[in-house]
Amino acid sequence: MDVLPLGLWLDFLGTFVFAISGALVAVRRGLDIFGILVLSVAAGLAGGMIRDMLLGATPPTALEDPRYLLTALAAGVCVFFGHRLLERLNKPVMVLDALGLGVFAVSGCQKSLLFGLDPLPAILLGVLTAVGGGATRDLLVVEIPRVLREEVYALAATVGATIVVAGTALGLSEVWIAVAGVVAAFGFRVISVWRGWRAPRAPGS
Incomplete structure (x- = not known):
């Protein structure tokens, strides 16, 4: 049996998780089946498409x-x-969003490195991959994207992508690098919401 490459598995997982978060937002906004599918596709595919277009x-x-x-x-x-059933979970959109954030930060950074990008641009593209789907979802329902709000969001994706760069430089196993990156980004995001961490604001704002 053929085994899909790790990057493809990560892409599919990130797509599915972000698509679920988009669909849940659509349900909460009272959208019909068409609106639910539009938001699920936008949230699930936008990040990866942004990554691929920037990579050429x-x-x-x-x-x-x-x-x-x-x-x-x-x-x-x-x-x-x-x-x-999903709504019975505690903050399902946030949890799924955090998981998708970690998965896409890792897959975006890994693909960028494969295309020959230097570490810093690879981290940046990993972050853009991670936040692209959620930002598109939020914009479609006229919300300020989470990445621009006070909650720690892009920083969590940066942590995951940085682990990928560091692990690759050290020659560690691709699978373990991916697991560590996803877990770190997911954990950082969830803990930041739980603890109420916020990114710094301008003094006096």
Whole structure:
């Protein structure tokens, strides 16, 4: 049996998780099935498409491989029928968003390194991959994107991407690097919300 490359598994996981968060937001806003699917696709695919376009990998993988779109649509359908179960979780959108943030920060940074980018640009592209889907989701429902609000968000993605760069430089296992990056970004994001951490604001603002 063929084994999908790690980066592809991460992309599919990130797509599914972010698509679920987008669909949950759509349900909370009272959107119909079309709106739910639109938000699930936008949240699930936007980050990876931004990454690929900036890398010059065109057309983006999400448009070349139909499995990406099917994954996002499947997440939307799951939420359409099972949103009541998901809403029983504590802050489901935040938790799923944090998981997607970590996964896409890692996959975006790894792909950037494979394309020959230096460490700092690779970290930046990892962060853009991570925040792109959530920002697109929030803009579509006329919310200020989380990345621009007081909650620690982009910093968590930066932590995950930095671990990828450091681990790759040390020659560590790709799988362990990915696991460490995702766990660190996810944990940092969840703890920041739990503890009420905020990014610094301008004095007197």
